[in-house]
Amino acid sequence: MSSPPVPTAKKLKTSINTSSTPSPPPPNPTSSKTVPKITPHSIDTYVVNLPSNLRQHLSNHFSDVEINRIQGCYKLAPTRTVFRQVTPCVTGQVPPSPATPDFTLLPVPESAVTALPQIPSVYLTSPPTTSTTPTPCPSFSTASSSLLTSPTIIVDRICAEAVLRGSTIFNPGILASNGDIVKGCEVYVWGDVTEPGGAGKTEGGKDKKNNRGCKIPHFQGDIIYLGIGCVEVSKQSDFFRLSTGTGVTMISLVTGSTPMSLNELDTTKWFCQNLPSLVPAYSLSQSITDSNALILDMCSAPGGKTSHIAGLSKGSLVFANDRSKKKMIRVRKLMKKQGFDNVKCISADATKLCSETENTNTEIKSLLSQHPPNPTTGLHTTLKTLPPSSFTHILLDPPCSALGLRPRLHIPDGDDVKQYSVYQRGFVDQAIKLLKPGGTLCYSTCTYNPEENEGVTAFILKKYKEMELVDVGVGLGKMGVEWEGLTEEDRRKVRRFDWCDEEEREDMAGSSIGFFVARFVKNK
Numbered sequence: 001m002s003s004p005p006v007p008t009a010k011k012l013k014t015s016i017n018t019s020s021t022p023s024p025p026p027p028n029p030t031s032s033k034t035v036p037k038i039t040p041h042s043i044d045t046y047v048v049n050l051p052s053n054l055r056q057h058l059s060n061h062f063s064d065v066e067i068n069r070i071q072g073c074y075k076l077a078p079t080r081t082v083f084r085q086v087t088p089c090v091t092g093q094v095p096p097s098p099a100t101p102d103f104t105l106l107p108v109p110e111s112a113v114t115a116l117p118q119i120p121s122v123y124l125t126s127p128p129t130t131s132t133t134p135t136p137c138p139s140f141s142t143a144s145s146s147l148l149t150s151p152t153i154i155v156d157r158i159c160a161e162a163v164l165r166g167s168t169i170f171n172p173g174i175l176a177s178n179g180d181i182v183k184g185c186e187v188y189v190w191g192d193v194t195e196p197g198g199a200g201k202t203e204g205g206k207d208k209k210n211n212r213g214c215k216i217p218h219f220q221g222d223i224i225y226l227g228i229g230c231v232e233v234s235k236q237s238d239f240f241r242l243s244t245g246t247g248v249t250m251i252s253l254v255t256g257s258t259p260m261s262l263n264e265l266d267t268t269k270w271f272c273q274n275l276p277s278l279v280p281a282y283s284l285s286q287s288i289t290d291s292n293a294l295i296l297d298m299c300s301a302p303g304g305k306t307s308h309i310a311g312l313s314k315g316s317l318v319f320a321n322d323r324s325k326k327k328m329i330r331v332r333k334l335m336k337k338q339g340f341d342n343v344k345c346i347s348a349d350a351t352k353l354c355s356e357t358e359n360t361n362t363e364i365k366s367l368l369s370q371h372p373p374n375p376t377t378g379l380h381t382t383l384k385t386l387p388p389s390s391f392t393h394i395l396l397d398p399p400c401s402a403l404g405l406r407p408r409l410h411i412p413d414g415d416d417v418k419q420y421s422v423y424q425r426g427f428v429d430q431a432i433k434l435l436k437p438g439g440t441l442c443y444s445t446c447t448y449n450p451e452e453n454e455g456v457t458a459f460i461l462k463k464y465k466e467m468e469l470v471d472v473g474v475g476l477g478k479m480g481v482e483w484e485g486l487t488e489e490d491r492r493k494v495r496r497f498d499w500c501d502e503e504e505r506e507d508m509a510g511s512s513i514g515f516f517v518a519r520f521v522k523n524k
């Protein structure tokens, strides 16, 4: 195995250009009395190290040099995002081809993706012209007093990762706040990076709930500085009272990359995705010839691939499923908003989705013609199984270790990572049962862990003799790795997107998230 050179670490920009902004407010004399139990880190000292057992796990697959490159990916280099044009689709009606943007990355069809620069500038937020509270980047020695004296918010880790990817801040991601916060004022934005199970009290579930809404002096944990944002809610308590909606729009990011505001993006027309995430639906759609396909998206939420396949389905019906009812309600809303009439939403455990009963197409057809039991959400919640051999096309994007997502402010434990490929086999088994002979299955993950990718592919080929691996049909990405038992021919059929090669930085695929796609046909 040849080891490509390690990319040179790029020095991240750690301060905001403050030339046009006045000095920070003087420290509040009372602040020294209340010292928050917060440990602030600067973003470039915050290096995500792979846990030793994950390193060990990956060392079965990668050389040390490559593992270092993987680790390097978690530095805060922005990933390339594309905007996909939404093509609303109504049952049985083939939509007109979307407008052809000037997009040169072939063979993804020009109609499938639009690169960011082509988005009209109206869709990108420009920084506010008036600065109500000029807030230069705090120096870390004065961080504690700045946190207490300036308008400041702390967001949870997932939100912090999204912010570093250019996202806006939604209210549920905000954990704590301080200062005189009103609509239109600027705030320092910090992210909670307290390790799960560590000293912090903000990681997920109960603890996050307990801590949410507290004032910053009462917040405990490790935080990193993310940038400056502009408050969108009328008053501070709205951050914690509202369960949806934008709380803060980012103005500048500590990484120096440009924050995007999707507030102004017409999400009925555009959908923001990472480039490799477009490959599965596009690959699956290559074998959809008319409106008679029956498509299943087994793990659909938050619905990015569902909306893509629905648009490419030539008017065929799409079943979207996710175990989480709450998430499926949101998927359903998204489909409605984007104008899809050909998506039926269900919420069931995909590892138990296939019933023992033989296929009766009429059963599915009658189900589809029913009015949804719940008129508010349009979500089928009573349906828990579907007959075998029901679908002509299945998209399987199961839960995975998500090691390909970056920036990451936390890396899962190696022991946890190992469990995923076992779990994924349960989904695969159901997908193959639910697929009609002659049907197509597209399997994808957003991890570079070979066991969950080439390993699951090899497992399918070994266990299910009726399944044949076929070329993904999209020329982006690389061939699969050799260690999981795939032949060279098969490795060429799959698509692997992995760490960011320095020399590939200008290539959209190279600077994308880690991802994997394989496509199979079930022989008759």
Ligand SMILES: C[S@@+](CC[C@H](N)C(=O)[O-])C[C@H]1O[C@@H](n2cnc3c(N)ncnc32)[C@H](O)[C@@H]1O
Residues within 6 Å of the ligand: 298, 299, 300, 301, 302, 303, 304, 305, 306, 321, 322, 323, 324, 327, 348, 349, 350, 351, 397, 398, 399, 400
């Ligand atoms: C990788 S995400 C899917 C992303 C989605 N395909 C998209 O493009 O937006 C995996 C999803 O699987 C769901 N999930 C986890 N276990 C499941 C199960 N047993 N059955 C169905 N869905 C499950 C999770 O709720 C999560 O939304």
